[in-house]
Amino acid sequence: MADQILICRCEDITKERLLEVIAEGYETIDEIKRATRAGMGPCQGRTCRQLIAQELSKIYGVPMEEVLMPTFRAPVKPISMGTLADAHKKGGE
Amino acid sequence: MKKAYDIIIVGGGIVGCSIAFEMAKRGHSNILLIERGYLSGGATGRCGAGIRQQWGSVLNATLAVESTHIFENLEEYTGYKGNCGLNQAGYLLIACTEKEWDQFQKNLEVQHQLGVDSYPVDLEKDVYKYVPFINTDGIYGATFCQKDGHADPFHCTFAYAYGARQLGVDILTYTEVLSLKAEGGKIKGVSTTKGDFEAPMVINCANAWAPGLAAQVGDEIPVFPERHQALVTEPVAPMGPNGPMPMVMSFHRKFYVQQSPHGSFIMGIAETEPVSFNIRSSWQFLEECCGVICDTLPALRGLRVVRQWAGLYDMSPDRNPIIEFSKNAEGLITICGFSGHGFMVAPRTAILVAKHLCNEQDDLDIKRFSADRYRTGELLLEPSVV
Ligand SMILES: Cc1cc2nc3c(=O)[nH]c(=O)nc-3n(C[C@H](O)[C@H](O)[C@H](O)COP(=O)(O)OP(=O)(O)OC[C@H]3O[C@@H](n4cnc5c(N)ncnc54)[C@H](O)[C@@H]3O)c2cc1C
Numbered sequence A: 001m002a003d004q005i006l007i008c009r010c011e012d013i014t015k016e017r018l019l020e021v022i023a024e025g026y027e028t029i030d031e032i033k034r035a036t037r038a039g040m041g042p043c044q045g046r047t048c049r050q051l052i053a054q055e056l057s058k059i060y061g062v063p064m065e066e067v068l069m070p071t072f073r074a075p076v077k078p079i080s081m082g083t084l085a086d087a088h089k090k091g092g093e
Numbered sequence B: 001m002k003k004a005y006d007i008i009i010v011g012g013g014i015v016g017c018s019i020a021f022e023m024a025k026r027g028h029s030n031i032l033l034i035e036r037g038y039l040s041g042g043a044t045g046r047c048g049a050g051i052r053q054q055w056g057s058v059l060n061a062t063l064a065v066e067s068t069h070i071f072e073n074l075e076e077y078t079g080y081k082g083n084c085g086l087n088q089a090g091y092l093l094i095a096c097t098e099k100e101w102d103q104f105q106k107n108l109e110v111q112h113q114l115g116v117d118s119y120p121v122d123l124e125k126d127v128y129k130y131v132p133f134i135n136t137d138g139i140y141g142a143t144f145c146q147k148d149g150h151a152d153p154f155h156c157t158f159a160y161a162y163g164a165r166q167l168g169v170d171i172l173t174y175t176e177v178l179s180l181k182a183e184g185g186k187i188k189g190v191s192t193t194k195g196d197f198e199a200p201m202v203i204n205c206a207n208a209w210a211p212g213l214a215a216q217v218g219d220e221i222p223v224f225p226e227r228h229q230a231l232v233t234e235p236v237a238p239m240g241p242n243g244p245m246p247m248v249m250s251f252h253r254k255f256y257v258q259q260s261p262h263g264s265f266i267m268g269i270a271e272t273e274p275v276s277f278n279i280r281s282s283w284q285f286l287e288e289c290c291g292v293i294c295d296t297l298p299a300l301r302g303l304r305v306v307r308q309w310a311g312l313y314d315m316s317p318d319r320n321p322i323i324e325f326s327k328n329a330e331g332l333i334t335i336c337g338f339s340g341h342g343f344m345v346a347p348r349t350a351i352l353v354a355k356h357l358c359n360e361q362d363d364l365d366i367k368r369f370s371a372d373r374y375r376t377g378e379l380l381l382e383p384s385v386v
Helices: A015-023 A029-036 A048-060 A081-092 B014-025 B058-071 B074-078 B098-113 B153-166 B207-215 B283-296 B298-302 B342-357
Strands: A006-008 B007-010 B031-034 B091-095 B118-121 B141-145 B170-172 B177-183 B186-192 B195-198 B201-204 B224-233 B247-250 B255-259 B265-269 B304-315 B322-325 B332-336
Touching: A006 A015, A006 A048, A015 A029, A015 A048, A029 A048, A029 B153, A081 B283, A081 B298, A081 B304, B007 B014, B007 B186, B014 B031, B014 B153, B014 B332, B014 B342, B031 B153, B058 B074, B058 B098, B058 B342, B074 B153, B091 B098, B098 B118, B098 B141, B153 B170, B177 B207, B186 B201, B201 B207, B207 B224, B207 B304, B207 B332, B224 B283, B255 B283, B265 B283, B283 B298, B283 B304, B322 B342, B332 B342
Parallel strands: B007 B031, B007 B201, B031 B170, B091 B247, B201 B332
Antiparallel strands: B091 B141, B118 B141, B177 B186, B186 B195, B224 B265, B224 B304, B247 B255, B255 B265, B322 B332
16 A cells, blocks of 8 residues: 555556566666656656655665756746747747 | 766767667676666757668668667567557658659669669659648649658667666766877776766767867867757547558758658758757747648648757768767777758667677678768768758
């Protein structure tokens, strides 16, 4: 049951799936993100990065600071295409 | 870990991984692949991963068509248990001028010679059957091919890497090749952040960084880095007629936009960029990309952008790849210059290289890809590229 805990809420990634990809040999948050989509949803990994890092730190016995952290990518908050498109039109005139 | 191999491959993108697999498949698996970061962490993992067969030159169409056949069952081909995410929702290519439309007619002829099922779409009656909410103002004509689409660039790379490993290839990630070692006109191996490795053959698949490595032995590869950006929206319900919206692409308006099976829209535009290794994202891109694309597809205005990123195109003078056999260090092969469409042609390009190295017959002539073409003028010209 414990393995059904959600690690990434946006993309529905459970702890079970996380342990599965770690067993397959994915070693860093960057790799796990690409293999599972964890951290690619609307919140962009705000919660799951920490949880995945903790798991990796435990399994590989490395300190949290050494677990390779992926880059945060803009925009920091979701923003609509229409708003951005209008900003473009204004800038262009 | 072994210190000597038959072949060292530099670069763990789709090109390096597919070549490792194709060589191993042919019985040559004493290979070490070295990647600076994680597999797919270069251009491959930053790309739109669009796969189109609607090309204008026989060469590109052939590479793309034969690669598509491999993408169609890449999991089985490599034995990979994950899902490579191929989605053949089609490409709708739009022409915005009469001249561009004339070119599309010629492209269709080339495509039909190769058996591609592409065709013109009536803008008044039929275009809505493909992209229900397109604004056709200023559009002159359009063509469609259902078998075009896109795949998951991470899993495609992982699939090739998995297949290669199963066959005995060693893969070293988070390891940078610092220099190439050559002696007496022959390649001897590489120095890395994890020590030296020897091999009589080095295949340089480091994309935009490949020319820098090749220059160490005196090879001049005329390929330059150029930033290209992309963005992705939140996932929404399928917006195509029977599933995700097909790719919509315009060379004239310089954009592409597609919906992934997961529901998010991935898109990009071609900006004017200086030669640079810069891969920072810009606000200008966000606004311009949304502006250009919302003009053609106003229905996307409500979608929220969740992430943007940038990667490098490895631009060659004729915007087609270079496969160069070093004259200064025999045994060194440099493969780069895919100029923004390397993902979709990688499977067939890897076969081209592997067949050549294994003395197998091939219908395509690998010599045409040499950088010598910039001296002789026998360029690989392509009329339809963003
Ligand atoms: C925004 C964007 C959109 C794109 N869209 C498409 C598309 O829709 N369809 C398409 O077909 N193509 C597209 N492309 C192009 C495509 O991404 C590339 O042509 C393709 O991925 C090239 O693969 P590669 O393996 O040669 O390069 P890469 O994936 O860049 O692999 C090279 C690897 O070499 C590694 N490396 C470099 N130097 C060293 C070193 N010294 N030591 C060790 N490792 C090193 C890098 O870390 C990198 O992982 C796009 C590209 C971008 C940037």
